[in-house]
Amino acid sequence: MLLLEVISGERLPRPDKGKMRFHKIANVNKALDFIASKGVKLVSIGAEEIVDGNLKMTLGMIWTIILRFAIQDISVEETSAKEGLLLWCQRKTAPYRNVNVQNFHTSWKDGLALCALIHRHRPDLIDYAKLRKDDPIGNLNTAFEVAEKYLDIPKMLDAEDIVNTPKPDEKAVMTYVSCFYHAFAGAEQAETAANRICKVLAVNQENEKLMEEYEKLASELLEWIRRTVPWLENRTGEPSKNTMQRKLEDFRDYRRLHKPPRVQEKCQLEINFNTLQTKLRLSHRPAFMPSEGKLVSDIANAWRGLEQAEKGYEDWLLSEIRRLERLQHLAEKFQQKASLHEAWTRGKEEMLSQRDYESASLQEVRALLRRHEAFESDLAAHQDRVEHVAALAQELNELDYHEAGSVNSRCQAICDQWDNLGTLTQKRRDALERMEKLLETIDQLQLEFARRVAPFNNWLDGAVEDLQDVWLVHSVEETQSLVTAHEQFKATLPEADRERGAILGIQGEIQKICQTYGLRPSSANPYIALSPQDINTKWDTVRKLVPSRDQTLQEELTRQQVNERLRRQFAAQANTVGPWIQGKVEEVGRLAAGMAGSLEEQMVGLRQQEQNIINYKSNIDQLEGDHQLLQENLVFDNKHTVYSMEHVRVGWEQLLTSIARTINEVENQILTRDAKGLSQEQLNEFRASFNHFDRKRNGMMEPDDFRACLISMGYDLGEVEFARIMTMVDPNAAGVVTFQAFIDFMTRETAETDTAEQVVASFKILAGDKNYITPEELRQELPAEQAEYCIHRMAPYKGAGAPAGALDYVAFSSALYGESDL
Numbered sequence: 111m112l113l114l115e116v117i118s119g120e121r122l123p124r125p126d127k128g129k130m131r132f133h134k135i136a137n138v139n140k141a142l143d144f145i146a147s148k149g150v151k152l153v154s155i156g157a158e159e160i161v162d163g164n165l166k167m168t169l170g171m172i173w174t175i176i177l178r179f180a181i182q183d184i185s186v187e188e189t190s191a192k193e194g195l196l197l198w199c200q201r202k203t204a205p206y207r208n209v210n211v212q213n214f215h216t217s218w219k220d221g222l223a224l225c226a227l228i229h230r231h232r233p234d235l236i237d238y239a240k241l242r243k244d245d246p247i248g249n250l251n252t253a254f255e256v257a258e259k260y261l262d263i264p265k266m267l268d269a270e271d272i273v274n275t276p277k278p279d280e281k282a283v284m285t286y287v288s289c290f291y292h293a294f295a296g297a298e299q300a301e302t303a304a305n306r307i308c309k310v311l312a313v314n315q316e317n318e319k320l321m322e323e324y325e326k327l328a329s330e331l332l333e334w335i336r337r338t339v340p341w342l343e344n345r346t347g348e349p350s351k352n353t354m355q356r357k358l359e360d361f362r363d364y365r366r367l368h369k370p371p372r373v374q375e376k377c378q379l380e381i382n383f384n385t386l387q388t389k390l391r392l393s394h395r396p397a398f399m400p401s402e403g404k405l406v407s408d409i410a411n412a413w414r415g416l417e418q419a420e421k422g423y424e425d426w427l428l429s430e431i432r433r434l435e436r437l438q439h440l441a442e443k444f445q446q447k448a449s450l451h452e453a454w455t456r457g458k459e460e461m462l463s464q465r466d467y468e469s470a471s472l473q474e475v476r477a478l479l480r481r482h483e484a485f486e487s488d489l490a491a492h493q494d495r496v497e498h499v500a501a502l503a504q505e506l507n508e509l510d511y512h513e514a515g516s517v518n519s520r521c522q523a524i525c526d527q528w529d530n531l532g533t534l535t536q537k538r539r540d541a542l543e544r545m546e547k548l549l550e551t552i553d554q555l556q557l558e559f560a561r562r563v564a565p566f567n568n569w570l571d572g573a574v575e576d577l578q579d580v581w582l583v584h585s586v587e588e589t590q591s592l593v594t595a596h597e598q599f600k601a602t603l604p605e606a607d608r609e610r611g612a613i614l615g616i617q618g619e620i621q622k623i624c625q626t627y628g629l630r631p632s633s634a635n636p637y638i639a640l641s642p643q644d645i646n647t648k649w650d651t652v653r654k655l656v657p658s659r660d661q662t663l664q665e666e667l668t669r670q671q672v673n674e675r676l677r678r679q680f681a682a683q684a685n686t687v688g689p690w691i692q693g694k695v696e697e698v699g700r701l702a703a704g705m706a707g708s709l710e711e712q713m714v715g716l717r718q719q720e721q722n723i724i725n726y727k728s729n730i731d732q733l734e735g736d737h738q739l740l741q742e743n744l745v746f747d748n749k750h751t752v753y754s755m756e757h758v759r760v761g762w763e764q765l766l767t768s769i770a771r772t773i774n775e776v777e778n779q780i781l782t783r784d785a786k787g788l789s790q791e792q793l794n795e796f797r798a799s800f801n802h803f804d805r806k807r808n809g810m811m812e813p814d815d816f817r818a819c820l821i822s823m824g825y826d827l828g829e830v831e832f833a834r835i836m837t838m839v840d841p842n843a844a845g846v847v848t849f850q851a852f853i854d855f856m857t858r859e860t861a862e863t864d865t866a867e868q869v870v871a872s873f874k875i876l877a878g879d880k881n882y883i884t885p886e887e888l889r890q891e892l893p894a895e896q897a898e899y900c901i902h903r904m905a906p907y908k909g910a911g912a913p914a915g916a917l918d919y920v921a922f923s924s925a926l927y928g929e930s931d932l
Contacts, residue, residue, distance in 0.1 A: 122140060122141070122144050123140050125137045125140065131161060134157075134161045135157045135158060135161050136157075138157035138160045138161055139157045142155070142157060192214075192284065195284065195287065195288060195291060196211065196213070196214065198291060199211045199223065199227065199287065202226070202227055202230045202231075203223055203226040203227060203230070205230075206222070206226040206229075206230075206238065208220070208222055208243045209222050209223050209226050211223050213280070214280045214283045214284045214287065215277045215278045215279070215280045215283060216277060216278070218272065218278065218283050218287075219246055219272055219273060219278065220243055220246040220249060221241075221246050221247075221248070221249025221250035221251075221252070221253055221269070222241060222243060222249055224249070224250065224253035224254075224257075224287075224290075225238060225241055225249055225252060225253050226238065227287075227290050227294075228253060228256055228257065228261075228290075231294045232260070232261075235256050235260055236252065236253075236256060246269075246272075246273045247269045247270065247273055250267075250269035250272060250273070251269050254267070254269065257289075257290070257293075261290075261293045262293070263286075263289045263290065263293055264289075266282065266285065266286045266289075267282060267283070267286055313389070313393050314395075316389070317386060317389055317390060317393070317395065317398075320382055320385065320386040320389070321386065321398055323382060324379065324382050324383055324386065324398075324400060324404075325400065325401060325404065327375055327378070327379045327382070328379060328400065328401075328404040328409060329404065330375070331372060331375055331376060331379065331409060332403070332404065332408075332409065332412055334372055335412045335413065335415070335416050336412075338364075338416060339415060339416055339419050342416070342419035342420050342422075342423040343419050343422075343423070344423075345423075345426050348430075348434075350434065350438075351431060351434035351435055351437075351438045354427065354430050354431045354434055355431060357427060358427045358428075358431060361423065361424060361427060376409065376413060379406070379409065380406055383398070383400075383406055386398050437511065440502060440505060440506055440511075441506060441511060441513070441517075443502060444499065444502040444503060444506060444517060447495065447498060447499045447502060448499050448520055448521070448524060450495070451492065451495055451496065451499060451524055452524070454492065455527055455528075455531065458485075458531055459527075459530065459531065459534060462531070462534035462535060462537075462538050463534060465541075466478070467541060467542055467545045468545070468630075469630050470545070470549075471549060471552075471553070471556075471636045472546070472549035472550055472552060472553035472556075472636070473553070473636040474636070475542060475545045475546050475549055476546060478542055479539075479542045479543065479546060482535075482538055482539055482542055485535070486535055486539075489531060489532070489535060496524060496525065496528050499521060499524055500521055500524075500525065503517050503518060503520075503521040548627065548629070549629075551623065552620055552623055552624070552629075553636075555616060555619055555620045555623070556620060556635050556636065556637055557637055558616055559613065559616040559617055559620070559635060559637075559638075560635055560637035560638040560640075562609075562612070562613050562616070563613050563638060563640050563645065564638060564640070566606070566609055566610065566613060566645065567640050567644070567645065567648070569606065570645070570648040570649065570651075570652060571648070573599070573652050573655075574648065574651055574652060574655065576599070577652065577655035577656065577658075577659045578655065581666075583666065583670060584670075584673075584745075584747060585670060585674065586667065586670045586671055586674050588670075589663070589666050589667045589670045590667065592663055592666075593663045593664075593667065596659055596660070596663060599656075600656060603652075603653075603656075606649075607649075610645060610646075610649055613642075613645065614642050614645070614646075617642050669743075672743070673740075673743055673745045676736070676739050676740050676743060676745060677740070677745060677748045677749075677750055678750055679736055680733070680736040680737060680739075680740055680748060680751070681748055681750030681751035682750075683729070683732060683733045683736060684733060684751045684753040684754075684755075684758060685750075685751050685753065686729070687729050687730065687733055687753070687758055688751075688752075688753035688757065688758060688761065690726070690729075691758065691761040691762055691765055692761060694719075694723060694765050695761065695764055695765050695768055697719070698719065698765065698768045698769050698772055699768065699807075709776055709779055709780045709783065709793065710780070712776050713773070713776050713777070713780070716769065716772055716773045716776060717773070719769060720769050720770075720773065723765060723766065723769060730758065730762055733755065733758060734755070737755040771809075775809075775849060775850060778850050778853075779793060779850075779853060782850075782853050782854065782857055793853075796852065796853055796856050797849070799819055799822070799823065800819070800849050800852050802819075803815040803816070803818055803819040803822075809848065809849060810846040810847065810848055810849075811846065811847045811852070812845065812846060812847075813836060813840075813845065813847070815847075816836075816839070816847045816852075817832060819852075820832075820835070835855065838855060839851040839852065839854070839855050866923050866924050866926065869923040869926060870919065870920055870923045870924075873919035873920075873922075873923060874919075876888070876891045876892075877919065881907070881909055881912075881920070882907035882909065882912045882916040882917060882918060882919070883904075883916070883917055883919050884913065884915060884916055884917070885897075885901045885915060885917065888900050888901060888917075889901075900917075900919075900922065901917070903922060903925075904917035904918060904919060904921075904922045905917070905918045905921055905922070906918065
């Protein structure tokens with residue numbers, strides 16, 4: 111009962127005095143009733159068991175008392191007492207190294223968690239940095255001693271028991287740790303109070319900052335409006351449109367650059383005011399009242415005044431600009447029209463005063479006259495423009511234009527110049543018409559010169575081109591044709607010389623007329639660019655080229671005659687060699703398709719054919735020499751033969767290949783016959799069957815022909831079986847079956863072949879019925895070459911009871927037939 115009074119802080123009923131058993135039971139029941147009154151359920155705990163010294167019941171009751179009065183009141187974030195205490199410990203020790211509180215037993219064994227709790231609240235009591243994780247007993251005793259001495263927490267636990275126990279008692283540790291919670295509860299409350307005060311002050315400071323910002327923004331915005339409104343209300347006009355235009359640009363810059371940031375400031379000011387009032391209302395503070403004249407309504411009124419002044423200013427600017435625009439438009443139009451007219455008249459007086467017609471040809475004079483007529487038309491058309499310029503000057507004078515003096519001076523100069531242009535125009539027309547009549551006579555003579563000199567010049571150009579032309583001929587006939595054409599050209603030269611004299615006579619008559627009338631003769635004929643000097647120069651060139659052409663044609667004729675002899679020499683040899691090669695190729699083909707007699711006889715005949723072909727090689731070499739001469743002389747065609755050197759080479763290579771392939775085929779047939787034991791009759795039968803189904807007569811059967819051949823020989827073939835046979839006879843998937851492949855297949859089908867088992871049985875006989883064979887036995891029974899072959903390729907025998915060097919003939923035999931690796 112005394113324990114309950116101390117731990118609960120309440121008074122219990124007076125205990126019964128006496129030491130009898132019923133007295134003790136009555137006192138214990140009073141204690142149990144008090145515990146039950148606090149909402150603690152006691153299950154299976156009776157006063158009799160406590161009085162009788164039941165240790166288990168007594169300890170259970172004590173733990174229930176501790177849990178109710180020391181631990182149950184602990185609550186962190188609405189968790190249970192145990193979970194709340196654990197959460198409190200985790201938060202307090204989180205910043206400390208080597209501390210990880212997960213429970214109330216093993217997490218406390220090294221003592222660092224207890225020291226961390228003390229250091230977190232009283233860092234002056236423990237130097238946590240000096241603690242070591244490998245000294246748990248020292249850490250625990252340090253915590254126990256400091257807690258007992260400075261925190262009034264009795265030493266409830268023993269350091270050695272906690273360290274040496276795999277899992278310390280959870281209830282004991284929880285009870286001890288709860289003492290730390292209660293000891294530091296006051297500090298927790300102080301910290302909470304400080305946090306609350308800081309939070310309140312932070313809110314107040316933030317509100318004051320918003321108030322100061324509002325006052326500052328409002329002052330700046332109102333000051334900007336105060337400075338801007340007088341500028342917008344100024345209606346002082348400017349004398350020129352450009353100045354007013356600059357004012358309009360300044361206003362547009364104000365609208366585009368200066369006003370938008372102020373609009374944002376005004377908007378932000380209203381937002382800040384509303385936000386501030388909301389925060390004050392939520393934090394139960396009085397509403398904010400700005401300084402006098404800085405209310406949101408005051409700012410709105412000032413802003414409306416700004417916009418009203420702004421609208422009136424813009425209207426006034428546009429009206430003033432339109433007023434000046436009309437006056438400036440008239441002045442610019444006058445300047446433009448005057449400048450265009452002055453630009454048109456610039457140089458016209460000098461042009462009309464020129465005497466360029468005195469040295470001009472008839473065509474040039476006529477061109478000048480036509481140009482002058484066009485100028486007169488243009489001059490008449492400009493009359494309206496001059497009158498328009500004068501009208502614009504008059505209107506500017508009536509509107510009192512500030513630069514009317516310069517306008518009038520310019521208009522008078524234009525009118526004076528216009529009168530002078532009319533006088534000069536008439537004088538030039540009279541002079542041009544006189545010169546036109548004088549030059550017409552000369553023009554007729556120049557036209558006659560041009561009509562006759564043009565075709566003669568073309569003849570000269572063609573003659574020079576023909577005489578210098580580089581020809582490309584390939585025969586004597588073509589060269590002879592060039593020689594004949596050149597002789598015909600030389601016969602036309604006398605007539606051409608007479609035409610040249612007549613043309614030069616026309617030019618002499620023109621020069622005589624110019625001298626008579628004192629005219630300066632033109633340096634060039636207006637109808638043609640040719641001069642008499644050009645004609646004489648080209649005529650001299652033709653006379654020099656004719657003998658050179660004679661010599662070149664004779665040299666080319668000689669060269670073509672040599673080439674013709676080379677062509678005939680090559681053709682005579684090629685017309686002999688080509689048919690011989692073609693005949694031999696056909697002959698070898700016939701031998702390969704229809705060989706008769708034994709294979710040895712066929713081989714003798716083929717070898718003889720091969721020797722005959724080799725002996726014929728000298729004719730090929732001779733033909734190569736003739737071909738080399740043709741190549742050196744750049745002769746690439748030969749109408750005397752259809753055989754080119756390339757055809758002969760291909761035919762010769764084909765002949766050598768054909769005879770070699772046929773000889774190899776017969777050799778393979780002999781090897782097959784000897785290896786498989788076939789008779790000559792069987793081979794002849796196989797050859798007859800193969801030739802019968804070789805429809806293209808090229809020594810190869812296509813898959814369909816091969817299938818038909820097998821069916822004719824009694825094979826019952828399905829698709830799978832035929833595909834298997836094709837992989838045997840055509841392993842490279844070439845799409846054809848050669849005669850050798852056909853022979854190999856037929857011999858496998860008809861002849862009896864050796865097997866791996868037969869070879870193993872033969873080796874077993876040589877080995878004396880042993881499973882291995884020695885090198886000595888191989889050398890004794892087999893020829894030397896075959897014995898050494900077997901010794902080098904047989905693996906060592908790995909079975910028991912074999913002498914050193916014994917060989918495994920079974921594996922060797924299997925490898926021979928592809929059943930294992932050799």
